[in-house]
Amino acid sequence: MLSHPSRRTVRGALLATAVVVVSSLPGGQASAQPPANASDALKKYEELSHEAEKLNEQHLKAQEDLKAKQGELDKANGDLNTAKQDEDAFRGHVDLLTEASFEGARFNQLSALLVSDSQQDFLNRMSALGVLAADNSEAMGKLSAAVNKADEASGKAKEATDAAQKLLGEIDEKKKALDTQVNDARTQYNQLSAADRAKLGAGGDMSKILVPPGTAGKALEFALAQRGDAYVYGANGPDQWDCSSLMQKAYAAAGVSIPRTSGAQAGVGRSVSRAEVKAGDLIIYYSSQSHVAMAVDNVRAVHASTEGKPVLIADINSIGPISVIRRIE
Incomplete structure (x- = not known):
């Protein structure tokens, strides 16, 4: 599902598209005068209906596209949340290692030599220093990767949100155009003779x-x-x-x-x-x-x-x- 901010943004896009859309397709305006004969009336109706059907299929396709984009948005938001959680976890690890350094839990080689009780003790301390340094390097590397991934996920989430907004606008426009075309077709249908209507309804x-x-x-x-x-x-x-x-x-x-x-x-x-x-x-x-x-x-x-x-x-x-x-x- 869309996140709360995304929902607000998408709803805003719907409101922003609430403008009158005039169809430029053939038959966009119903004829004010009835056709000259029944044959022409039936032909005109079928033309209008065909244009309406094309718009109907375009409208349905836009709805399907929106579902796909919403799926991409959901995935992007999920990836972003995961990336931020990883970033927070690795940042915490780095902070702990840094705090340990300030508290004296880590030593340089000279301090390790000075406080060692024996050669073995010195080797043990040096080994510990190597482990801590490796841990810190690994944590910093993971933190950097997590930050980059979070930034990438944030960009994809924005792209998916923008795409969803655009499709909502297209759906709104296509629906308005469809409604206009259907109304024109119905107006034309009402001008048909009883014989033509019977022919259609057979x-x-x-x-x-x-x-x-x-x-x-x-x-x-x-x-x-x-x-x-x-x-x-x-x-x-x-x-x-x-x-x-x-x-x-x-x-x-x-x-x-x-x-x-x-x-x-x-x-x-x-x-x-x-x-x-x-x-x-x-x-x-x-x-x-x-x-x-x-x-x-x-x-x-x-x-x-x-x-x-x-x-x-x-x-x-x-x-x-x-x-x-x-x-x-």
Whole structure:
């Protein structure tokens, strides 16, 4: 967890980012006038929804990045505390040796000779002097290393705190931009005709589909069971999903952990070609890798599409331009 000072600093960063963010993405402002016809209205809605989905994935990625940075901050603070404890311990050791010197517990060679009762006594005293000198040298070396380590840990803790602050600001900005884009899409949705809304809301194929055995089949079975559930930006189930949360929970049901965002999911498993696609493969769409679906077979895929549409089955090639296809094994 963040230390108390770091928490205050991070909270301050959140307040500092409370400014109005205007999205510069296409469709950043909803059209004041309805489109000329229903076809244009539906196209405009789908464009706005796609931009909102991209922002949603960016927002989720920023949240994941923040978790990673907070982990780095926790480690840096832990290292700093350990380094300071080591520094205090070694400093105490050096102080004890120094105090012993002032109290006469250590002697130079001449004083050792003068106070010795015999040659053996002198040798014993000289040996003790060597041990004390070595101890002092070792303690000083450890103290110096501990101080350097504490300074390094302090620098890393500051870097981690600064990075966490920056990400909090980015998350705040992306959330504002996402909210604007979603509102624009909803405004456009409200302008659709009843026929277009019915077209969007059609649930598609709800028939029973046989799945293959194994991990991919279990994941597909879960995804298919969510058909008809609503799409909601940033939702994680159990009855509302966005595209990547459905994929993550589907594979979790099969005992496999995959990342939360579609961009990160584009890097799991191994790549396969379009011709090789089979049930359970993840199909990531668009150059931004902002949408993901799961193959039902080589032709169809199940996915959480966009607001206004339920989780449904669609033709793989109709969803959008394919970026990459990944197989989880």
